[in-house]
Amino acid sequence: MELAKKKVLICDDSMLVRRKLRILLEDEFACVVAEASNGQEAITRYEEDKPQLVFMDIVMPVCDGLEALQKIKKLDGDAQVIMVSSTGTSGKLIDALKLGAIDFIQKPYDKEQIAKALSSIHS
Amino acid sequence: MFSQYFGQYLLNKGILSIDQLCTVLDQEKSVKVKVGILAMDAGYMTVQEVEKIHQSQKRQDKRFGELAIEQGFLKKEQLTKLLAIQNQKYLQLSQAIVDQGYLTLTEVNGALKRYKADNNLSDDNVEALVKADVDEIVRFNLDFGGQAKADVYYHYVALVIRNIVRFLGETPVIMKNSPVTNQTYPWLITQKMDGRGGLVSALGLTDRTLLTIATRYSGDAMTTFIDDYAKDCAAEFLNLTNGIFCVNTSNEGVELELKPQRIQAQAVFPGGKGEIIPIHVSFGDIFLLVL
Numbered sequence: 108m109e110l111a112k113k114k115v116l117i118c119d120d121s122m123l124v125r126r127k128l129r130i131l132l133e134d135e136f137a138c139v140v141a142e143a144s145n146g147q148e149a150i151t152r153y154e155e156d157k158p159q160l161v162f163m164d165i166v167m168p169v170c171d172g173l174e175a176l177q178k179i180k181k182l183d184g185d186a187q188v189i190m191v192s193s194t195g196t197s198g199k200l201i202d203a204l205k206l207g208a209i210d211f212i213q214k215p216y217d218k219e220q221i222a223k224a225l226s227s228i229h230s
Numbered sequence: 231m232f233s234q235y236f237g238q239y240l241l242n243k244g245i246l247s248i249d250q251l252c253t254v255l256d257q258e259k260s261v262k263v264k265v266g267i268l269a270m271d272a273g274y275m276t277v278q279e280v281e282k283i284h285q286s287q288k289r290q291d292k293r294f295g296e297l298a299i300e301q302g303f304l305k306k307e308q309l310t311k312l313l314a315i316q317n318q319k320y321l322q323l324s325q326a327i328v329d330q331g332y333l334t335l336t337e338v339n340g341a342l343k344r345y346k347a348d349n350n351l352s353d354d355n356v357e358a359l360v361k362a363d364v365d366e367i368v369r370f371n372l373d374f375g376g377q378a379k380a381d382v383y384y385h386y387v388a389l390v391i392r393n394i395v396r397f398l399g400e401t402p403v404i405m406k407n408s409p410v411t412n413q414t415y416p417w418l419i420t421q422k423m424d425g426r427g428g429l430v431s432a433l434g435l436t437d438r439t440l441l442t443i444a445t446r447y448s449g450d451a452m453t454t455f456i457d458d459y460a461k462d463c464a465a466e467f468l469n470l471t472n473g474i475f476c477v478n479t480s481n482e483g484v485e486l487e488l489k490p491q492r493i494q495a496q497a498v499f500p501g502g503k504g505e506i507i508p509i510h511v512s513f514g515d516i517f518l519l520v521l
Contacts (some may be wrong), residue, residue, distance in 0.1 A: 121465075166490055195473070198480060
């Protein structure tokens with residue numbers, strides 16, 4: 108099954124969010140998961156691992172999610188990044204979409220939203 | 231929420247002991263009926279529809295009935311009927327006290343009258359407590375009169391209270407607010423929301439309250455040792471609450487910039503200004519600080 112081969116990068120400064128999302132992606136969707144705890148680490152991990160999908164938080168120390176999104180899109184125009192944030196404001200949503208994010212999920216996410224996000228990278 | 235406030239009053243006045251209060255609150259919990267259950271019982275909603283609303287409530291700061299109407303599962307008049315049934319349950323605490331033989335019916339009614347009089351509670355205030363109308367409860371329990379950001383504080387505190395109910399499974403009691411002092415908290419989680427109408431908020435916690443928030447919010451068992459994961463889980467609870475607050479203000483046309491949260495041991499709330507709102511829950515007191 109093609110889904111089993113998906114490489115996903117989770118970028119969030121919260122250990123709780125990374126842990127729960129990793130368990131869900133590995134156990135329910137058989138993904139190969141890498142983690143980053145801030146935007147700067149995410150850029151490095153993206154270059155090294157070339158994931159097919161990135162779940163990116165917005166509010167993070169060192170380098171925030173929007174800045175990291177911008178830099179990742181510069182490295183790879185085809186990068187598929189979904190923002191996952193507790194601040195689902197219209198302003199942030201517009202900023203993220205303008206910078207090339209493919210979707211925006213407000214925390215706390217549910218399993219169906221993650222499944223939909225993963226299925227979106229098939230098309 | 232009426233039971234928690236009235237129960238706290240009975241405790242403070244020495245009318246009931248803590249053990250007696252816990253017993254009657256426990257007894258009352260077993261017959262506590264939520265709107266979703268009432269709606270299913272009345273045949274207005276299916277289990278799936280109720281669950282869908284519960285999911286929506288995790289992302290939106292709205293009441294069950296409000297969302298059920300918005301999503302077309304309930305009609306306004308049906309909700310009114312359900313709330314009318316629910317309103318009668320505030321007498322259940324009194325009944326439980328009488329059933330246990332702690333007070334006679336006359337004594338409990340007298341205590342109830344004194345509680346209303348001592349707290350200057352109007353019928354509307356009592357109704358707000360009965361309906362768990364958090365916005366109204368916050369308004370009559372707290373006084374931010376002298377603060378320029380009073381309205382922001384009222385909205386914010388109400389959201390925190392609703393999230394304590396939703397994510398920690400508690401029915402909190404809001405105590406009187408007071409100006410910030412230079413008190414040192416064993417743990418202080420602080421987060422800034424920048425912009426016009428923005429604020430800095432913090433949770434002042436003990437080891438016990440931090441660990442319980444972390445456990446309840448994450449759903450993971452914690453040791454008694456405060457490790458990085460426990461700190462992160464408690465901080466994430468504040469982050470989620472503040473994220474929703476930013477969404478609420480954004481919907482009203484005010485964009486706030488949420489900054490990363492910070493957790494410190496043995497810390498004093500920065501700035502020396504603002505308000506402290508003690509929130510009593512079953513596992514201790516959470517000190518909410520706003521500036």
